[in-house]
Amino acid sequence: MTTVDLTREPLVDGFRRPITYLRVSVTDKCNLRCVYCMPEAGLAWLQRDEILSYEEIAQLVRAAASVGVRSIRLTGGEPLVRRDLYRLVAEIAAIDGIDDIALSTNALLLEGQLDALVAAGLRRVNVSLDSLRHDRFEAIARRPGLDAVLSGIDAAIAAGLGPIKLNCVVMRGQNDDELSAFADLTRERAIFVRFIEVMPVHENLGVQHDTYVSSDEILARVRELGELRPVEGPQGNGPARYFAFDGAPGAVGVISPLSHEYCDRCNRVRLTADGRLRLCLFGDHALDLKTPLRAGASSGALAELMRSAMLIKPERHHLRLGETSSRMRAFSEIGG
Ligand code: SAM
Numbered sequence: 401m402t403t404v405d406l407t408r409e410p411l412v413d414g415f416r417r418p419i420t421y422l423r424v425s426v427t428d429k430c431n432l433r434c435v436y437c438m439p440e441a442g443l444a445w446l447q448r449d450e451i452l453s454y455e456e457i458a459q460l461v462r463a464a465a466s467v468g469v470r471s472i473r474l475t476g477g478e479p480l481v482r483r484d485l486y487r488l489v490a491e492i493a494a495i496d497g498i499d500d501i502a503l504s505t506n507a508l509l510l511e512g513q514l515d516a517l518v519a520a521g522l523r524r525v526n527v528s529l530d531s532l533r534h535d536r537f538e539a540i541a542r543r544p545g546l547d548a549v550l551s552g553i554d555a556a557i558a559a560g561l562g563p564i565k566l567n568c569v570v571m572r573g574q575n576d577d578e579l580s581a582f583a584d585l586t587r588e589r590a591i592f593v594r595f596i597e598v599m600p601v602h603e604n605l606g607v608q609h610d611t612y613v614s615s616d617e618i619l620a621r622v623r624e625l626g627e628l629r630p631v632e633g634p635q636g637n638g639p640a641r642y643f644a645f646d647g648a649p650g651a652v653g654v655i656s657p658l659s660h661e662y663c664d665r666c667n668r669v670r671l672t673a674d675g676r677l678r679l680c681l682f683g684d685h686a687l688d689l690k691t692p693l694r695a696g697a698s699s700g701a702l703a704e705l706m707r708s709a710m711l712i713k714p715e716r717h718h719l720r721l722g723e724t725s726s727r728m729r730a731f732s733e734i735g736g
Pocket residue numbers: 430436437475476477478479504505506507526527528529567568569596597598599600601604731732735736
């Protein structure tokens with residue numbers, strides 16, 4: 401255990417929301433090219449020296465833990481493309497005050513890395529999967545790999561990482577006819593399928609405008625498949641609303657960033673791969689932590705910088721269909 405001074409006042413933003421959750425992007429690179437996320441040729445990746453080392457990330461997590469952050473989610477880009485991710489999981493698991501480490505992944509590389517990740521302390525995993533059909537998977541992700549993803553999900557459940565949350569971005573004309581196939585997974589297994597509205601970023605404005613399906617429509621269509629009752633999510637609801645079919649071990653969730661704002665419950669901030677503390681997924685408010693970190697700032701000083709950043713966390717985002725509210729080109733830049 402790395403001892404952390406836990407006596408400091410916890411982080412609270414200017415709207416009295418306690419901030420206890422930090423999403424950490426470990427890379428901006430990805431091994432898929434999902435049509436709603438990034439161009440086929442990829443983006444201009446960060447340079448190696450711009451990206452925080454695992455030791456630097458751990459230093460920042462230690463500072464965050466000292467001001468009340470309790471949950472960490474590793475994300476990206478695709479976090480499993482960064483070498484030896486288990487080393488970072490082990491470092492974070494050893495930090496006093498951190499009691500939850502989760503991973504968001506497309507699961508292409510999950511099966512091979514699972515044992516090391518679990519041994520290091522990983523406890524939960526969210527898998528992104530937009531189609532259960534091979535041809536569709538490849539059309540949306542612009543790369544093959546469905547079998548590897550499904551094996552990764554099975555392996556994660558077998559390793560005790562269940563209940564798995566499966567995130568599916570719903571797009572009209574591309575995969576919205578698979579709502580029932582995804583929903584059926586929840587009748588058989590303790591899987592929480594979360595349908596997500598396509599969100600606008602600079603790279604996808606055309607796609608987003610043409611394919612957007614609101615969560616109300618998604619839910620109405622899932623309701624046609626059987627009676628649903630509202631239920632709690634596996635770790636509370638976060639941004640999702642969950643519903644279960646009668647007797648089902650899993651549940652269907654909807655996440656509605658555009659049609660239903662969840663900003664009043666926001667408890668999170670994000671650390672980008674290049675060391676900026678980003679205060680809102682959809683706004684450019686951010687504080688550079690890499691420069692002070694590399695200049696030798698103490699954990700206490702870094703924690704106070706995090707506290708000062710709370711003042712620029714916006715009350716809510718202002719997303720609208722077909723418009724972005726930030727300069728972000730794709731979520732992979734900041735850890736979606
Ligand atoms: N590679 C990891 C994964 O696949 O989960 C982590 C990063 S990925 C950017 C995180 C999530 O953001 C994925 O579920 C992805 O589908 C979603 N995402 C990316 N761009 C999106 C957009 N424009 N609208 C909605 N969801 C998006």
